[in-house]
Amino acid sequence: MSTMIAPTTGTHPVRAWSGVPVLVGVLVLAFLLHIAVGAKQLSLGTVIEALTNFDQTVFDHVIVRNLRLPRAVLAVIVGASLSLAGALMQGVTRNPLADPALLGLTSGAAFAVVIATRVFGLSSMLFIPWIAMLGALGAALVVYLIARLVPGGATPLSLTLSGAAISAFLSAVISVVHLLDQDTFENLRVWLTGGLAGRDITLLLYVGPPIALALIGGVLLAPRVTVLAMGDEVAQGLGVKTGALKMQLLAVVVVLTACSVALAGPLGFIGLVIPHVVRLYVGSDYRWIVPYAALAGAVYLLGVDTIARIAIPPREISTGIITAMIGAPLFVQLVRRRTR
Amino acid sequence: MSGSATTQQTLRLEGIGLSIGYGGTNVLDNVDLAIPTGEITILIGPNGCGKSTLLKTMARILTPSNGSVLLDGKDIHRLDTKGVAAKLGLLPQGPIAPEGLTVRELVAQGRFPHQTLLRQWTRADEDAVNGAMDIAGITDFADRSVDTLSGGQRQRCWVAMVLAQETDLILFDEPTTFLDLKVQVDLMDLLAGLAHQRGRTLVIVLHELSLAAAYADHLVMMKEGQIVATGTPDDIFTAARLKEVFGLDAKVLRDPDNGRMVCVPSGSRMRSAAPVTAS
Numbered sequence: 001m002s003t004m005i006a007p008t009t010g011t012h013p014v015r016a017w018s019g020v021p022v023l024v025g026v027l028v029l030a031f032l033l034h035i036a037v038g039a040k041q042l043s044l045g046t047v048i049e050a051l052t053n054f055d056q057t058v059f060d061h062v063i064v065r066n067l068r069l070p071r072a073v074l075a076v077i078v079g080a081s082l083s084l085a086g087a088l089m090q091g092v093t094r095n096p097l098a099d100p101a102l103l104g105l106t107s108g109a110a111f112a113v114v115i116a117t118r119v120f121g122l123s124s125m126l127f128i129p130w131i132a133m134l135g136a137l138g139a140a141l142v143v144y145l146i147a148r149l150v151p152g153g154a155t156p157l158s159l160t161l162s163g164a165a166i167s168a169f170l171s172a173v174i175s176v177v178h179l180l181d182q183d184t185f186e187n188l189r190v191w192l193t194g195g196l197a198g199r200d201i202t203l204l205l206y207v208g209p210p211i212a213l214a215l216i217g218g219v220l221l222a223p224r225v226t227v228l229a230m231g232d233e234v235a236q237g238l239g240v241k242t243g244a245l246k247m248q249l250l251a252v253v254v255v256l257t258a259c260s261v262a263l264a265g266p267l268g269f270i271g272l273v274i275p276h277v278v279r280l281y282v283g284s285d286y287r288w289i290v291p292y293a294a295l296a297g298a299v300y301l302l303g304v305d306t307i308a309r310i311a312i313p314p315r316e317i318s319t320g321i322i323t324a325m326i327g328a329p330l331f332v333q334l335v336r337r338r339t340r
Numbered sequence: 341m342s343g344s345a346t347t348q349q350t351l352r353l354e355g356i357g358l359s360i361g362y363g364g365t366n367v368l369d370n371v372d373l374a375i376p377t378g379e380i381t382i383l384i385g386p387n388g389c390g391k392s393t394l395l396k397t398m399a400r401i402l403t404p405s406n407g408s409v410l411l412d413g414k415d416i417h418r419l420d421t422k423g424v425a426a427k428l429g430l431l432p433q434g435p436i437a438p439e440g441l442t443v444r445e446l447v448a449q450g451r452f453p454h455q456t457l458l459r460q461w462t463r464a465d466e467d468a469v470n471g472a473m474d475i476a477g478i479t480d481f482a483d484r485s486v487d488t489l490s491g492g493q494r495q496r497c498w499v500a501m502v503l504a505q506e507t508d509l510i511l512f513d514e515p516t517t518f519l520d521l522k523v524q525v526d527l528m529d530l531l532a533g534l535a536h537q538r539g540r541t542l543v544i545v546l547h548e549l550s551l552a553a554a555y556a557d558h559l560v561m562m563k564e565g566q567i568v569a570t571g572t573p574d575d576i577f578t579a580a581r582l583k584e585v586f587g588l589d590a591k592v593l594r595d596p597d598n599g600r601m602v603c604v605p606s607g608s609r610m611r612s613a614a615p616v617t618a619s
Contacts, residue, residue: 091438094438096439220457223452223455224452226438226441226445226449227449227452229438230435230436230437230438230446230449231432231435231436233396233401233430233432233435234430234431234432234435236400236401236421236430237399237401237425237429237430237431237432237502238425238449238450238452238453238505239421239422239423239424239425239426239452239453240421240422240452241421279440283440283441283442283445284438284439284440284441284442284445284485285441285445
């Protein structure tokens with residue numbers, strides 16, 4: 001973004017730029033707050049000290065470093081990834097309802113992980129990102145092919161319908177696997193509701209690089225998504241290789257979704273809601289929507305996960321449940337505003 | 341098939357022996373089309389005659405099964421597509437802007453062929469966008485959302501987007517469809533100004549016969565995938581041709597004021613010579 005010379009396009013150029021430092025500030029605040037609250041409340045000062053001037057003899061510092069920091073980092077990465085993936089998908093499919101979950105990617109990734117665990121007895125976490133990626137890609141292709149077979153081709157409507165059908169089907173199969181095998185069910189129960197508790201942070205070593213590449217790729221491709229959102233023929237007339245661009249975007253979305261699923265299980269609603277919230281402020285140019293969605297998604301998941309940890313102490317609600325509980329009414333409110 | 345019209349200047353866009361087929365039938369059948377530079381070429385013909393297909397093939401959106409399209413003497417389908425976009429613009433039929441996109445944002449997308457990853461937005465881009473909005477007469481609502489505008493205003497926004505592309509050649513696929521007659525005329529006046537005052541070369545697919553006859557420098561009539569006649573409206577826009585190409589019984593009259601041709605269908609139930617839309 002720093003390479004742009006003058007942000008003169010857009011309705012709210014000043015607003016568009018001025019929002020970046022504000023949002024980054026909110027992100028830092030949410031990050032620190034997320035670390036501070038919990039079973040043992042820590043002051044923000046302690047948190048900052050633990051992060052900047054770590055002393056391993058101080059018990060609070062150890063809590064921050066070993067227990068809470070990894071989870072906050074996870075929330076930032078997963079929130080940004082899912083939200084950015086959702087924004088890209090809404091642009092490519094020209095469908096305001098598109099998000100990784102609705103188009104079958106999330107359940108495809110979850111399905112692949114469940115099958116791999118159940119049928120092949122895979123237990124190493126190292127394989128999970130790759131299996132999830134295969135599952136997400138497979139589901140994306142199946143959804144697309146089914147939509148293609150519908151008279152009229154892969155329209156927003158046919159993509160949504162086939163995505164919903166595939167999601168429902170894969171979820172049903174996951175349920176069957178659970179019913180047949182209590183052990184797998186117990187192992188994956190928490191994972192499948194989606195959440196950030198007790199996740200294996202070492203997984204980040206493996207999924208970190210692809211996620212970083214995909215996030216950068218998504219932001220770089222964002223200006224073309226606006227062109228693509230005006231229709232294939234307009235985009236081709238402007239010199240966009242629409243087929244190749246869609247493949248690149250699919251790769252970005254699949255990597256982000258699959259890695260998020262591997263890290264935190266299938267979390268819904270973030271990819272759907274956050275891009276719409278962002279649109280209210282930056283308009284309809286994906287050049288702005290995409291980077292803003294990534295920042296806002298990270299803030300949202302940090303906030304949601306904070307609530308999940310403190311809502312009913314001493315127990316904790318699964319983050320995936322809270323994202324939907326907060327996301328659904330938020331979305332209803334958005335729809336009301338837009339249809340006014 | 342008649343030969344191509346004489347071109348005063350160098351030929352920039354030309355289709356040679358173009359054929360496209362779907363499932364055994366040829367939508368285009370060995371079509372030759374030379375586009376006169378700096379003029380308005382208008383393609384007309386009945387539904388399904390292949391005029392839109394021909395336009396998309398000339399714009400490299402469709403690839404012909406036989407024949408080739410030459411842009412400045414080079415096969416357009418082998419050229420770098422972004423490079424082509426800096427020379428040739430296309431406005432497809434019935435484009436839809438993403439919800440909430442403002443007029444200025446829409447027009448700015450026309451600068452895509454001139455941008456690179458590192459050079460995103462320059463003074464030249466800014467000037468091109470402002471100039472295009474000025475020509476299209478949409479500067480007053482530059483910051484409004486495209487989907488809040490009327491059909492005619494919206495179409496002007498799209499024209500401005502193609503203008504911002506700053507290409508000498510521009511192809512339009514039925515730009516007047518679904519617009520009121522007055523708005524159609526305004527839009528055609530805008531396009532005529534582009535060609536005759538600003539030296540752009542335009543190729544337009546049109547449904548409205550009288551508009552086509554009034555605005556074409558160079559008229560191309562198509563039927564069943566072939567070009568039946570090309571020439572000036574004066575030469576080829578005749579009652580006999582309309583009967584041959586469209587199966588339409590009509591009179592062709594000449595406006596006594598400006599000499600333009602007008603087509604008046606003589607349908608069996610028609611009682612007076614009302615202005616006509618032939619869609």
